[in-house]
Amino acid sequence: MRYISTRAEDKTQTFSASDAILKGLCPDGGLFIPEEIPHLPSISLDKGLWWAMYEALKPYFEGDELEGDLESICHDAFSFPLPFHENNGKDYLELYYGPTAAFKDFGARFLAFSMEKLLAKRGENLSILVATSGDTGGAVASAFHNREHLSVKVLFPKGRVAERQRRQLTGWDGNVESYEVDGSFDDCQRMVKEAFMDSSLTGLSSANSINLGRLLPQMAYYVYASNLYLAKYGRKAVFIIPSGNVGNATGAYWAKAMGAPIESIVLAANANKPITDYLESGEYRPRPSVKTLANAMDVGAPSNIERLFALFPDYDSFKANVSAYSVSDDEILRTIKEVYDETGYVICPHTACGERVRRDHVESQYSVVVSTAHPAKFNDIVEPLLGCTIAIPKNLYDIMQKPSKAKEIAADYHNIF
Numbered sequence: 001m002r003y004i005s006t007r008a009e010d011k012t013q014t015f016s017a018s019d020a021i022l023k024g025l026c027p028d029g030g031l032f033i034p035e036e037i038p039h040l041p042s043i044s045l046d047k048g049l050w051w052a053m054y055e056a057l058k059p060y061f062e063g064d065e066l067e068g069d070l071e072s073i074c075h076d077a078f079s080f081p082l083p084f085h086e087n088n089g090k091d092y093l094e095l096y097y098g099p100t101a102a103f104k105d106f107g108a109r110f111l112a113f114s115m116e117k118l119l120a121k122r123g124e125n126l127s128i129l130v131a132t133s134g135d136t137g138g139a140v141a142s143a144f145h146n147r148e149h150l151s152v153k154v155l156f157p158k159g160r161v162a163e164r165q166r167r168q169l170t171g172w173d174g175n176v177e178s179y180e181v182d183g184s185f186d187d188c189q190r191m192v193k194e195a196f197m198d199s200s201l202t203g204l205s206s207a208n209s210i211n212l213g214r215l216l217p218q219m220a221y222y223v224y225a226s227n228l229y230l231a232k233y234g235r236k237a238v239f240i241i242p243s244g245n246v247g248n249a250t251g252a253y254w255a256k257a258m259g260a261p262i263e264s265i266v267l268a269a270n271a272n273k274p275i276t277d278y279l280e281s282g283e284y285r286p287r288p289s290v291k292t293l294a295n296a297m298d299v300g301a302p303s304n305i306e307r308l309f310a311l312f313p314d315y316d317s318f319k320a321n322v323s324a325y326s327v328s329d330d331e332i333l334r335t336i337k338e339v340y341d342e343t344g345y346v347i348c349p350h351t352a353c354g355e356r357v358r359r360d361h362v363e364s365q366y367s368v369v370v371s372t373a374h375p376a377k378f379n380d381i382v383e384p385l386l387g388c389t390i391a392i393p394k395n396l397y398d399i400m401q402k403p404s405k406a407k408e409i410a411a412d413y414h415n416i417f
């Protein structure tokens with residue numbers, strides 16, 4: 001299996017999965033995609049999540065230097081459950097039982113364990129730089145903590161992340177360092193960019209959501225979940241996916257293209273809706289992001305859109321395969337309340353976008369709303385609305401007990417080296 005760039009015209013320059021994972025971005029600035037989407041192998045559901053994920057990932061590593069390590073990487077990285085919350089066929093897929101209680105744990109952990117194996121083989125070390133406005137940094141810090149040959153520097157803007165998020169960014173020691181930057185998230189991003197351009201600094205890498213190593217596990221859990229759903233109800237499900245950078249959804253499209261039993265895929269956006277607008281107008285226009293209650297989806301220019309355009313290159317095929325709807329902050333609040341009043345089930349603001357889209361736009365009785373984060377991560381929104389306290393899951397609680405450590409620095413990247 002070889003990988004090419006979304007931007008390559010001649011398609012003759014190809015890369016191995018391992019090189020794609022270590023590089024992150026193609027040399028021409030495009031994103032890595034498989035030369036050809038492989039056919040779905042047979043998937044066993046009785047050996048647990050990690051084994052099914054391994055089976056789904058295997059064809060993507062055929063002939064790769066990680067091929068022989070893939071089984072143990074999957075075993076170590078996917079060591080938590082992935083349950084459905086059943087609701088008469090209108091189920092939820094709870095992707096939030098990893099260490100930081102959001103779906104990004106799957107990708108971040110697979111990336112960290114894969115990089116660790118590769119660097120050990122090659123006798124190299126890497127330092128990962130992450131600028132974060134909240135969730136991504138926590139998942140990356142947790143995944144890379146104590147991984148050999150790797151260190152992590154997390155930059156976050158002082159006073160601009162929620163207290164629980166801050167604890168997830170700063171509760172680390174050893175190979176993970178946190179920097180509280182006197183500036184905005186944009187300053188943090190600028191510092192990372194400047195560090196990458198500084199040729200005196202070597203051995204730097206990123207762990208962005210566009211990295212192939214983060215995307216592939218998101219394909220694999222859709223293979224697993226769609227097969228499990230089919231086994232349970234005898235029907236294929238419509239998957240409704242709360243989306244921002246559309247990395248999670250791209251995983252689902254790859255799974256469907258392989259032949260996973262998925263009826264269709266529907267994207268649920270917040271007020272940031274470049275894809276909805278494209279579907280309506282036929283003209284794709286990225287925009288500046290606007291702030292919403294589902295803040296992990298505040299993306300006006302989704303980075304993974306290039307991968308969707310590679311799958312569905314013209315407007316007609318895009319329209320035939322992709323549907324997307326936008327949900328306002330008022331609707332997010334109303335939906336969290338509606339679901340709680342009807343069933344006692346609590347969902348996070350991102351998941352609420354998915355549920356609103358299901359209620360307003362999806363007719364099938366057989367659908368799955370993807371729950372992207374545990375509601376306890378967004379207690380400041382959900383608790384006052386519902387008038388109840390949400391128990392913190394053990395994984396988050398454990399991080400919160402660790403002593404918080406961060407270096408306060410001015411917004412200049414020289415302060416982190």
Ligand SMILES: *Cc1c(COP(=O)(O)O)cnc(C)c1O
Binds near residue numbers: 103104372
């Ligand atoms: C990152 C994130 C999303 C958006 O996922 P994309 O892959 O960027 O579309 C949705 N919900 C939560 C909780 C997230 O952390």
